[in-house]
Amino acid sequence: MIGQEDIEIERKYLLRAIPPLALTFHADAIEQGYLPGTRIKERVRRRRGPHGVVCTRTFKAGKGVSRTEIEEEIEEPFFEGLWALTTVRLTKVRHTIPVGDRNWEVDVLDTIGVVLAEIELGHVDEPVTFPDWLAPYVVREVTHERGWTNAALAARGVPI
Numbered sequence: 030m031i032g033q034e035d036i037e038i039e040r041k042y043l044l045r046a047i048p049p050l051a052l053t054f055h056a057d058a059i060e061q062g063y064l065p066g067t068r069i070k071e072r073v074r075r076r077r078g079p080h081g082v083v084c085t086r087t088f089k090a091g092k093g094v095s096r097t098e099i100e101e102e103i104e105e106p107f108f109e110g111l112w113a114l115t116t117v118r119l120t121k122v123r124h125t126i127p128v129g130d131r132n133w134e135v136d137v138l139d140t141i142g143v144v145l146a147e148i149e150l151g152h153v154d155e156p157v158t159f160p161d162w163l164a165p166y167v168v169r170e171v172t173h174e175r176g177w178t179n180a181a182l183a184a185r186g187v188p189i
Contacts, residue, residue: 062115
């Protein structure tokens with residue numbers, strides 16, 4: 030059964046560049062790949078950062094601000110086995126910047142020249158206020174644009 034903890038409420042924004050403040054916060058190197066499937070989309074991810082290596086597998090469904098996200102941590106050998114089965118992949122560097130009781134995540138996808146900012150929210154109607162360090166870099170919200178999901182970026186690159 031899907032519970033409230035399996036619902037991700039998130040907004041995503043395209044940035045024109047990396048805000049300099051983001052570079053002062055720790056960064057995690059992330060590799061993620063997507064297993065083949067038409068109805069079921071599953072992602073595997075290895076995240077390397079100051080706190081070590083964490084591997085996960087994730088099922089996501091839906092679109093827009095509120096989506097189902099079921100994630101579990103897996104052992105690295107299991108990750109490696111699933112990684113070999115992935116058909117599309119991407120790498121990124123994630124900077125996590127705390128602002129109040131939320132975290133802004135700034136993802137840098139160097140191989141395709143994209144910088145995105147994401148924030149997880151408590152509810153779908155929660156207003157988003159850009160901090161001063163982020164506001165000048167925001168191009169537009171891309172939460173509702175299917176071409177800006179990580180899976181789409183991995184498969185097709187930057188939307189035209």
